Structures are given as C-alpha cells and as structure tokens.
Amino acid sequence: MSEPQPKVAESGGALLLDVDRATRYATVVSNGQSALRALLTMNGGAILVFLTFLGHLWDKAEGPIPSIGIFVGALSWFICGIALALVAYSFIFVSNCFSLIDRHGLSDGALVVTFIGGLGSLICFPIGSWRAIEAFQSATALLPR
Numbered sequence: 076m077s078e079p080q081p082k083v084a085e086s087g088g089a090l091l092l093d094v095d096r097a098t099r100y101a102t103v104v105s106n107g108q109s110a111l112r113a114l115l116t117m118n119g120g121a122i123l124v125f126l127t128f129l130g131h132l133w134d135k136a137e138g139p140i141p142s143i144g145i146f147v148g149a150l151s152w153f154i155c156g157i158a159l160a161l162v163a164y165s166f167i168f169v170s171n172c173f174s175l176i177d178r179h180g181l182s183d184g185a186l187v188v189t190f191i192g193g194l195g196s197l198i199c200f201p202i203g204s205w206r207a208i209e210a211f212q213s214a215t216a217l218l219p220r
C-alpha cells in the first residue's frame with residue numbers, strides 16, 4: 076500500500092500543502108525537542124560560566140566571600156531551569172507512549188506538563204541571570220584593585 080499523497084489546495088492565489096496528522100505531529104515533537112535542548116544548553120552553560128567565575132573569584136578574593144548566599148540563590152535558579160527542562164523532556168516521551176496506545180486524553184495531559192516544564196525552564200533563566208548579576212556586582216567589590 077502506498078503512502079497517501081498530500082493534497083494541494085489553492086487559497087487566495089497561494090498553494091497550501093495539506094500535510095497528514097502524523098507528519099505535523101512529528102514536526103511539533105521535533106521542534107519541541109529542539110526548544111528544550113536550547114533551554115538545557117542555556118541553563119547548563121550558565122551554570123558552567125557561573126562556577127568558573129566562582130572558582131576564579133575564590134582564587135583572587137582576599138578572605139572569605141561574605142555574600143555566598145547570593146551566589147547559591149542565583150545558581151539554584153539555573154539548576155531549577157535544568158530540572159524543569161528535563162521534566163519536560165521526560166513528558167514528551169510519556170506523551171508519545173500514551174499517544175501510541177490511543178490514550179489521547181492522557182497524552183494531552185502529558186503534553187501540558189511538557190509545556191509547563193519548558194515555560195518554567197525559560198522563566199528560570201532570566202531570573203537566575205538577574206540574581207547572578209546582583210551576585211557578581213557584590214563580589215567585584217571584594218576583588219583586589
């Protein structure tokens with residue numbers, strides 16, 4: 076049996092390609108995974124840069140760093156962003172599993188968790204960045220001139 080050919084329709088002078096449901100779903104999943112990969116990269120990269128800066132600061136600072144709580148607070152936002160992106164990644168798999176066994180209501184629920192996890196990860200990044208800027212500003216006063 077051959078694959079059904081996409082239908083081409085004309086609308087207002089432009090050609091529209093009617094793509095089957097499975098192809099659209101695969102495209103949405105692929106784009107969602109790319110977005111989550113970007114969120115993981117952003118938050119993970121921020122943690123690496125953050126820890127590198129802290130290591131350099133501890134080498135250069137004279138005495139203990141009094142504002143370490145600010146650093147921990149900022150770092151926790153990036154870690155939370157990674158955790159939420161991983162939850163979202165996991166629920167893409169769960170959504171696909173439910174879809175495969177025709178449990179579309181549960182699949183839709185898992186997809187909602189995916190969206191919430193991705194959005195939460197996206198929100199964690201700027202908050203963590205803002206907190207990191209505050210921490211860096213307080214720490215630069217401790218560096219020798």
